[in-house]
Amino acid sequence: xxxxxxxxxxxxxxxxxxxxxxxxxxxxxxxxxxxxxxxxxxxxxxxxxxxxxxxxxxxxxxxxxxxxxxxxxxxxxxxxxxxxxxxxxxxxxxxxxxxxxxxxxxxxxxxxxxxxxxxxxxxxxxxxxxxxxxxxxxxxxxxxxxxxxxxxxxxxxxxx
Amino acid sequence: xxxxxxxxxxxxxxxxxxxxxxxxxxxxxxxxxxxxxxxxxxxxxxxxxxxxxxxxxxxxxxxxxxxxxxxxxxxxxxxxxxxxxxxxxxxxxxxxxxxxxxxxxxxxxxxxxxxxxxxxxxxxxxxxxxxxxxxxxxxxxxxxxxxxxxxxxxxxxxxx
DNA sequence: TATTGTTATACTCTATAACTATA
DNA sequence: TATAGTTATAGAGTATAACAATA
Numbered sequence: 001x002x003x004x005x006x007x008x009x010x011x012x013x014x015x016x017x018x019x020x021x022x023x024x025x026x027x028x029x030x031x032x033x034x035x036x037x038x039x040x041x042x043x044x045x046x047x048x049x050x051x052x053x054x055x056x057x058x059x060x061x062x063x064x065x066x067x068x069x070x071x072x073x074x075x076x077x078x079x080x081x082x083x084x085x086x087x088x089x090x091x092x093x094x095x096x097x098x099x100x101x102x103x104x105x106x107x108x109x110x111x112x113x114x115x116x117x118x119x120x121x122x123x124x125x126x127x128x129x130x131x132x133x134x135x136x137x138x139x140x141x142x143x144x145x146x147x148x149x150x151x152x153x154x155x156x157x158x159x160x
Numbered sequence: 161x162x163x164x165x166x167x168x169x170x171x172x173x174x175x176x177x178x179x180x181x182x183x184x185x186x187x188x189x190x191x192x193x194x195x196x197x198x199x200x201x202x203x204x205x206x207x208x209x210x211x212x213x214x215x216x217x218x219x220x221x222x223x224x225x226x227x228x229x230x231x232x233x234x235x236x237x238x239x240x241x242x243x244x245x246x247x248x249x250x251x252x253x254x255x256x257x258x259x260x261x262x263x264x265x266x267x268x269x270x271x272x273x274x275x276x277x278x279x280x281x282x283x284x285x286x287x288x289x290x291x292x293x294x295x296x297x298x299x300x301x302x303x304x305x306x307x308x309x310x311x312x313x314x315x316x317x318x319x320x
Numbered sequence: 321t322a323t324t325g326t327t328a329t330a331c332t333c334t335a336t337a338a339c340t341a342t343a
Numbered sequence: 344t345a346t347a348g349t350t351a352t353a354g355a356g357t358a359t360a361a362c363a364a365t366a
Contacts, residue, residue: 021239024227025288026220029295030307031201033314035216038198039241040318041191056195057333060186067184074347079181081199086334088349102348110342110347128185135189141316147190150313154193156301158200217356234324246357248326262325270324270365 048134061090066124070113099123208294221250226284230273259283
């Protein structure tokens with residue numbers, strides 16, 4: 001039992017990337033650096049939120065619904081680069097928690113508009129604060145100007 | 161049949177992120193931008209390599225072995241933030257392809273040193289070229305100086 | 321007792337395909 | 344015929360736990 005705990009403990013400390021090793025071309029790859037940073041972000045996200053089931057993707061969807069009430073599932077899926085089935089599952093998650101609801105679209109009976117519930121609005125406001133705090137933690141080593149620059153450069157990468 | 165093809169086709173085009181939607185606080189989050197860029201990188205990586213089974217992680221491990229021949233699995237796992245079992249599986253993948261081999265460690269009979277085979281050396285050189293090309297594609301919208309800046313900023317995020 | 325590596329197992333995430341009900 | 348959403352299913356990927364061999 002002690003052994004298992006130790007193994008889990010060791011992994012939990014997440015001391016990525018060993019100084020003793022030569023990373024070769026990896027050290028020159030933007031893609032590798034992006035992945036590293038993303039892993040760090042992801043690893044602390046749920047912890048910062050205080051709920052292991054709330055992932056970055058799930059938060060993103062809730063935020064998107066909050067900002068764009070009434071949009072179709074298909075639009076939300078596209079906006080996040082998800083399949084329709086993945087969007088269904090993610091929406092199910094929040095609906096089961098009472099944070100959002102599907103309302104039949106009066107103009108197209110195949111589809112629903114997705115809306116926050118009253119509970120969802122409260123929840124989202126709470127999460128926004130925690131996520132913003134977490135993001136500040138993630139970028140705590142950067143000056144405000146550097147953070148802005150990073151945002152612009154990443155934006156350029158994503159622009160088509 | 162036509163329907164299915166269309167669905168897959170649509171997703172393959174990966175037109176992430178809809179201009180019509182308001183991304184709210186997501187637009188201000190470094191973590192969200194990192195994830196977006198990573199998704200773009202990952203989505204094109206295997207395609208650029210021309211082999212759907214070679215993922216960024218698998219390439220990273222091979223590169224690490226190439227630069228650090230003879231290291232233990234546990235060291236490679238730590239260097240990539242993997243569990244021991246995940247490292248085992250990843251090494252199995254390359255070993256089955258004849259690209260690397262486990263050699264018994266003469267000093268510690270519990271462990272192996274991991275080495276490239278002759279085939280692995282050739283393979284790695286080939287992959288390095290393709291990966292570097294892919295990374296250039298990923299950052300094609302950035303000036304050389306911007307690319308360098310991005311690297312430094314990401315480095316700061318990852319530094320402890 | 322602790323560590324290296326393997327295996328068994330389970331869980332998360334996401335995709336494609338098939339299905340339904342509409343359009 | 345095409346589309347919105349659901350469900351069934353499968354495949355990556357990765358983790359923990361248990362185990363064997365060795366330290």
